[in-house]
Amino acid sequence: MALNVPGLIAVIIFYALTLVTGLWAAWKAKKSEKNKKQTEVAIVGGRNLNIFVGLFTTTATWVGGAYINGTAEIVYLPSRGLAWVHAPLGFAATFFIGAFFFVKPMRSKKYVTMMDPLQETFGNTMGSILFLPPLLGDVFWFASILASLGATVSVILDVKGYIPIIISACTVILYTLLGGLYSVAYTDVIQLLFMMISLWICVPFALLNSASENIAYTAVNELYQAPWVGKIHPGDIARWLDDLAYLSLGGIAWQTYFQRVLAASSSKQAMVTSYLSGVLCAIMGVPSILIGAVAVSTDWNQTSYGLPTPFERRESNMILPLVLQYLCPTYVSVAGLGAIAAAVMSSADSSLLSASSMFAYNIYKKMLRKKASEREVLWVMRISMVILGSAGTGLAFLSNSVYDLWFLSGELVYSILFPQLCCALFVPSTNTYGSAAGFLVGFVLRLLGGERALKIPPMIYYPGCTLVDGNYVQLFPFKTFTMTVSLSTIIVISYLAQFLFMKKILPIQWDVCHVFRKDSSHLQPQEMEEQISLQKN
Known part of the structure; x- marks a missing residue:
């Protein structure tokens, strides 16, 4: 031609x-x-x-x-x-x-x-x-x-x-x-x-x-x-x-x-x-x-x-x-x-x-x-x-491979970032500890689900996982499942961290992310003085 x-x-x-x-x-x-x-x-x-x-x-x-x-x-x-x-x-x-x-x-x-x-x-x-x-x-x-x-x-x-x-x-x-x-x-x-x-x-x-x-x-x-x-x-x-x-x-x-x-x-x-x-x-x-x-x-x-x-x-x-x-x-x-x-x-x-x-x-x-x-x-x-x-x-010359990489990164946005954005906008009481836990759980679960296009074998075989042409295919809605687990993890861990620190089950010095040290509006005067003393130390 x-x-x-x-x-x-x-x-x-x-x-x-x-x-x-x-x-x-x-x-x-x-x-x-x-x-x-x-x-x-x-x-x-x-x-x-x-x-x-x-x-x-x-x-x-x-x-x-x-x-x-x-x-x-x-x-x-x-x-x-x-x-x-x-x-x-x-x-x-x-x-x-x-x-x-x-x-x-x-x-x-x-x-x-x-x-x-x-x-x-x-x-x-x-x-x-x-x-x-x-x-x-x-x-x-x-x-x-x-x-x-x-x-x-x-x-x-x-x-x-x-x-x-x-x-x-x-x-x-x-x-x-x-x-x-x-x-x-x-x-x-x-x-x-x-x-x-x-x-x-x-x-x-x-x-x-x-x-x-x-x-x-x-x-x-x-x-x-x-x-x-x-x-x-x-x-x-x-x-x-x-x-x-x-x-x-x-x-x-x-x-x-x-x-x-x-x-x-x-x-x-x-x-x-x-x-x-x-x-x-x-x-x-x-x-x-x-x-x-x-x-x-x-x-x-x-x-x-x-x-x-x-x-x-x-x-x-x-x-x-x-x-x-x-x-x-x-x-x-x-x-x-x-x-x-x-x-x-x-x-x-x-x-x-x-x-x-x-x-x-x-x-x-x-x-x-x-x-x-x-x-x-x-x-x-x-x-x-x-x-x-x-x-x-430069990556465009990889053709199909880069399309598969984009699809996987898009799934990571769905599994990890979408739950984080929902919590930031609609559940403002969530915190850094929940965010980190949700990120980790979402990332690990998505990768363990495998990716057929990139020939990444699954480590978790969800119900209905089938072998097709030598590659496992997940028939279970694992992407949405991963997103839901990530969302739940953010909320649960955030409230758990708040409970443990506010009830002094964990010492305030362990608040490495400075989530509760900087938020003292809910404390009694004596507790506030204790927190200020801890921050000075």
């Missing part, structure tokens, strides 16, 4: 448009810095994003390359199908739950990042430890979506995959570094509009291709492959619910979500934006579902792709670009490529901004340099963007 010159030109134009938009937004951010703190402008856009921009940037962050490619792949796989497509429903649930329960508590104290309530409740040291799972998650996410772009471009344009990975990374790093959330938000508007239009243009051409059977017929008939509607067997119901809970609740404890929530001009606007984003996220999954259904319904021998099928060649992960390439005209496939590039960049810039914001504000300013100026923190944020972006770009 020869180099697709028109496609290459179209992609260059799209990248140039994105970069110009990002630079314009950076100039807009610079003007806003005159009346507000530089760090707040960079991290939360000066807390004045309008509802239109807020809706588009929130939706575009979730509708990334992994979302649109992965949804089509799951519909196409014979062992899965539409019944196993959790993302549209799970992401919609994330935004609805977030709006109903989390928006007001986060905005009421004017937090800047998601880590603020964690550090406020559990202390800076524990907060820095809790920073690790989302940091790894953001870096691996950045890498995995760049990898998906590289694979797509190599199929449609016939160029080496590393070229679009490097160009995309440099573009994203540049405009995010200069404009912070302003650049990310305004480029997301362009990217999401382009994504919506391009994907829907591709769908009719794929559906009407002569090599494809009617998808309504193949939904339930085994014409070329298993019916694309899919089936949930009774033994898989627990795992299906576990995956849905993971996507619905695990998606809340991310800085990328709260960055948009905290950037809205009011709590009401933040809630409305969150609700609407949930609906729009679900709608954006429809083109990928239809493209996956078309792939199932296609006789690939009637296309220039030929046989064996993509599934037999183990190219199911590239089914969306393959449909665009072999079932659509060239100019249409180029539009689809632009949609994928837009999806990748809209998520990549958000993950980069998320990780660097938390590092600069919560680690550097609150722990390492408490007297750091606004300008200094801003430069630390920019330098961390370059370092984390470079690391993610």
